Amino acid sequence: MNVTVTRVFPFLLIVLGIFLWIGYSITELTGGGRKASAAVDISPEGGEAIYWGKGRCFTCHSVGGQGSAVRGPNHGQFGEKFPFPMGARAEKRAKERSEKLGSNFSAVDYIVESLASPGAYVVQGYKNEMAVVYAPPISLSLKEIKAVVAYLMSLGGDLDMEAIDTAPSEMTNSFYSKISAAAAAGGGDPTAGAVVYEDNCTECHTLNGEGGEIGPDLTGISGKGLKFISESILQPAKSLTKGFETYVLIDKEGRQSIGLKTRDEAGEVDITKANGDVVTVAKADTKSLKVDDTKSVMPDDLSEGLTVKDYQDILSYLMLQKPKAEQ
Numbered sequence: 001m002n003v004t005v006t007r008v009f010p011f012l013l014i015v016l017g018i019f020l021w022i023g024y025s026i027t028e029l030t031g032g033g034r035k036a037s038a039a040v041d042i043s044p045e046g047g048e049a050i051y052w053g054k055g056r057c058f059t060c061h062s063v064g065g066q067g068s069a070v071r072g073p074n075h076g077q078f079g080e081k082f083p084f085p086m087g088a089r090a091e092k093r094a095k096e097r098s099e100k101l102g103s104n105f106s107a108v109d110y111i112v113e114s115l116a117s118p119g120a121y122v123v124q125g126y127k128n129e130m131a132v133v134y135a136p137p138i139s140l141s142l143k144e145i146k147a148v149v150a151y152l153m154s155l156g157g158d159l160d161m162e163a164i165d166t167a168p169s170e171m172t173n174s175f176y177s178k179i180s181a182a183a184a185a186g187g188g189d190p191t192a193g194a195v196v197y198e199d200n201c202t203e204c205h206t207l208n209g210e211g212g213e214i215g216p217d218l219t220g221i222s223g224k225g226l227k228f229i230s231e232s233i234l235q236p237a238k239s240l241t242k243g244f245e246t247y248v249l250i251d252k253e254g255r256q257s258i259g260l261k262t263r264d265e266a267g268e269v270d271i272t273k274a275n276g277d278v279v280t281v282a283k284a285d286t287k288s289l290k291v292d293d294t295k296s297v298m299p300d301d302l303s304e305g306l307t308v309k310d311y312q313d314i315l316s317y318l319m320l321q322k323p324k325a326e327q
């Protein structure tokens, strides 16, 4: 096997595994499969079990005198540094934030934000190293996260299960959507995905008004679904987007230009190549101009440069690109 094959093959195997796993999880979600694990109880007790178990929160946090980790803030009342337990602290921070924003920001919004977007507010004296708890290896589900929020609010706060579960605020809801989308995309981390996207895709694609124009605009792409998006990355030629077919132009001297046909008028044709160069050929000088539907202008070896984690991250990032009407 040559080097490319030995590199790509394991990648494809892992990706295939992820697909099977996603398919399996969706069956689980829709109740089509057998129940795999016990349902999480969205309650302070359910959250406590996750905090000290699967969530691994205890590896960085302690609660008062319980636990010994100090990498993250103590979630209980502890000495002079932590005069308030987490629920009461969240209420205080939320009040400060509401004043700053000039709009209502609740204690639940604060805790959910700490989990959904840890970098948004970094507690003074700590590094921005709070774990992305809905991404591997922790991979908490939305239900598990709600349970943890209930546990933290119950530590000295005003526990309001409606605000956590049944009737969340608009802000909390948008964090929840982010978590579900990331979980559905195999637990990728959308924040890291944005960076991978920036490095590999922006030169050709526009997203929310920014980027290159060689490929289709990806604003709102999540509407096309996870399967479509992952296929577009792994096998671009499999489903060429209409209007972005690959043209092969051969001129009378036998020179070949491959790319998108971006202009066809006044006896001239423009072929835009993958690197953005535009070749203009007079129709009179053209020997043949054909569509090659086995090739995409989008490179099919992009996945070679991505790790499996990059790929999951990018999928979760693109799954967050909601069509306007759904935002």
Ligand code: HEC
Residues within 6 Å of the ligand: 051, 055, 056, 057, 058, 059, 060, 061, 071, 072, 073, 089, 111, 114, 115, 118, 119, 121, 122, 123, 126, 127, 128, 129, 130, 131, 133, 148, 152
């Ligand atoms: C790898 C270590 C690590 C793990 C694991 C971790 N955290 Fe954190 N967490 C931190 C650090 C460091 C901070 C402070 C920096 C910041 O605010 O982002 C923090 C901040 C927080 C805050 C804000 C605290 C405050 O005083 O405002 C909450 C809430 C939180 N974590 C909850 C959790 C929960 C719940 C879990 C488990 C599901 C968890 N963390 C897992 C390191 C971690």
Ligand code: HEC
Residues within 6 Å of the ligand: 197, 200, 201, 202, 203, 204, 205, 214, 215, 216, 217, 218, 221, 228, 229, 232, 233, 236, 237, 239, 240, 241, 244, 245, 274, 275, 296, 297, 298, 299, 302, 314
């Ligand atoms: C060299 C330019 C180029 C690069 C780099 C590129 N693409 Fe593309 N992409 C295209 C073109 C051209 C198409 C349309 C042809 C096709 O469907 O394959 C396309 C199609 C797509 C589509 C289908 C869009 C739709 O609405 O049908 C998705 C999704 C996509 N690309 C994602 C990505 C991602 C993610 C990356 C980065 C990992 C990336 N592309 C990198 C050129 C590029």
